[in-house]
Amino acid sequence: MKALSINGLLQAVYAFQDIRVLPFLYMDGARQNLAKSFIFYVVTLLFLAVGAITTLGLPWYAQIAVPSGTPAAWLVAVIWGSIFFLAAFSVHRFWDAPRSRGFRLTLSMYAAVGALVLCWNYLFFGLHLLMPAFVVSVIVALMHLSLIGRLWGAARRAAYLLLPYFVWVAYAAWLCYQFAVINP
Numbered sequence: 676m677k678a679l680s681i682n683g684l685l686q687a688v689y690a691f692q693d694i695r696v697l698p699f700l701y702m703d704g705a706r707q708n709l710a711k712s713f714i715f716y717v718v719t720l721l722f723l724a725v726g727a728i729t730t731l732g733l734p735w736y737a738q739i740a741v742p743s744g745t746p747a748a749w750l751v752a753v754i755w756g757s758i759f760f761l762a763a764f765s766v767h768r769f770w771d772a773p774r775s776r777g778f779r780l781t782l783s784m785y786a787a788v789g790a791l792v793l794c795w796n797y798l799f800f801g802l803h804l805l806m807p808a809f810v811v812s813v814i815v816a817l818m819h820l821s822l823i824g825r826l827w828g829a830a831r832r833a834a835y836l837l838l839p840y841f842v843w844v845a846y847a848a849w850l851c852y853q854f855a856v857i858n859p
Contacts, residue, residue, distance in 0.1 A: 732800035742853035758840040762788075765826075765836035772830035781829070784822045791815045795851075805855035812848035819844055
């Protein structure tokens with residue numbers, strides 16, 4: 676079995692750029708859109724599942740000091756689920772927009788943001804490294820801002836869909852810093 680690498684992941688993302696390799700190309704417009712949406716939503720659900728696996732550090736989380744302004748756990752789950760859904764729909768909107776220069780780079784940025792969120796999750800909940808998790812969360816926020824900027828001219832609706840994600844990630848970065856300060 677071949678090991679999964681970033682290069683392999685990027686090649687897979689690039690392969691999807693040529694939509695002709697996908698079997699639903701030959702469907703009518705409505706079915707094709709439904710199939711594409713289904714693929715992106717399944718990817719989002721898989722991302723959520725991987726995130727859930729990496730948060731096995733929740734017993735540790737229950738024992739540390741929590742800064743004021745931290746939302747309840749159920750609300751955090753609703754927020755993350757909602758913004759992952761919006762991100763998947765943003766990819767869908769971007770995919771349907773007329774192809775522009777940098778299509779592959781933009782798709783790679785979506786993938787990089789996802790990978791960095793998983794990295795943050797692992798640093799925070801898995802390794803309990805709060806300051807490095809804060810640094811990654813700042814990078815995630817900056818990557819999101821950059822992604823929104825790239826999308827603004829090419830697929831503005833896709834960019835709008837990422838605005839709640841950016842706001843949440845910026846707030847989460849601030850919270851992560853607070854966690855690091857009160858739990859040295």
